[in-house]
Amino acid sequence: MSEAAALAIENIVAGYGGGPVLDDLSISVQPATITAVLGANGAGKTTLLRTISGFVRPRRGRIVIGNTNLARRRPEEIARAGVAHVPEGQGVITELTIEDNLRLGALIRPAADRAAALDGAYERFPVLADRRRRLAGTLSGGERQILVIGRALMAAPKVLLLDEPSLGLAPRIVAQIMAVVKQLRDDSGLTVLLVEQNARSALSIADRGIVLNLGKIVADADAAELATDVSLRRHYLGF
């Protein structure tokens, strides 16, 4: 544990008014790892990602990346600090072309780096290269998911937050997306927080699994261990 955490969530209390959804939550995420955040609906997984990316303002606690506490900053400043959040339900801007969606992702980088970032995205995702001038609204669900991940990566983030990337997608596409995420961890040292209902597929690529229930952590273990802990799986993860 001598390596500094890529992302440290410290005693976060957050919610939407009324009682807190995240209740004194602390998580330390090591660099170049994939952490699966699992749990039933309403457990607080999406709220956790929204709190990190700034759309939910935590009432208490710190969110530290590098040496900076990002809690209570504006979402655009948190994005500029290296957090890329791919929200649930995709989030392509349908009125822009694929290329414009991608270019938008790179605008926080120096102008000199943007062209190379775009080339990199097309290399990694050839399906986007083929359709670069088309409006994003014409893409299928799977293609849109690939686009938003490609767009998030254009910023060369330190931390990638993925919220249900496999929702509504064919298994083949899910496998492709998960393979890309793994490769990014391996090749670029990307740190990933992956929220998934599909616990089985998430644990198959993750290094670590955290299970939330009612805003608290009920399990935090190596992903392989979690996948084999039958009672935990049945109780919280449904398989």
Next chain:
Amino acid sequence: MQEFVEFTLGGISVGMIYAAIALSLVLIWRGTRILNYSQGGMAMFTAYVALVVINHTGNYWLGFGAALVAGLALGAALERVVIRPVASKPPLNAVIVTIGLLILIEGVAGMIYGDQYRSFPPAFSVVGIRVGSFGLGVSPNDVFIALAVLAAALVLAATFRYTSVGLRMRATAFSPRIARLLGVRIGRVLTLGWALAGLFGALAGVLVSPSTFLYPNSMDSIFVLGFTAAVIGGLDSPAGAIAGGVILGVLLNYVGGYLGSDLVQLFGLVILVLVLMVRPSGLFSTTAARQV
């Protein structure tokens, strides 16, 4: 036939004034869903700035430039100081604030410059162009009006399409939430939108004041027609603003020419009501639901 040509060409020229106001409204509406009722007042005020500079220096183009700079500055300042606090509140707040701004700007203009109708110099000759014995119904100044607005609109379109700033503005207009997630500082983008709206309003004010004279309320009816043009084109569409302006200008010129000039304002309102009843989203609007 000559009349028809005259009314059409003249209508295009005056339509471009409506288009400039429409474009100002669209620039603000797209980013913020606020309808800027003070747009006409802002245009009037910046026209006064131009007049003061022209009278002091004797140079029309210095005054023209001063108006545009004043428009940029006024738009940006109003957004930061007055509009930003109400942008996230219920829409009625912004309505009241922009109407209040209009009253304030017109009151201040009256206090500083007085109520009298002031003459405003045109950029070029206002004598009608003749081709042989055929009068075109437009003057060199009218041609300048149309070309100036068109040029400004094309520069704006190119900025949207080809620059990073333009990409940020489009993203903020279509989906401010996603834009923020990608690090776009939407506050600055919105300030820029208001600044550009101020610029186009100033352009309209300087171009129309030679024919309307300049006084604190001189842009009120132009604003209504500019708003009508924006509605015709679709409040979301910059291209629609231009098309709406030209269509409205030509239609109203036919009304004024064939039916009488006292019917022009009335027909303008009739057209507004008709469009709102039949196709309220406008001719060129995108029908997709707006993402947040």
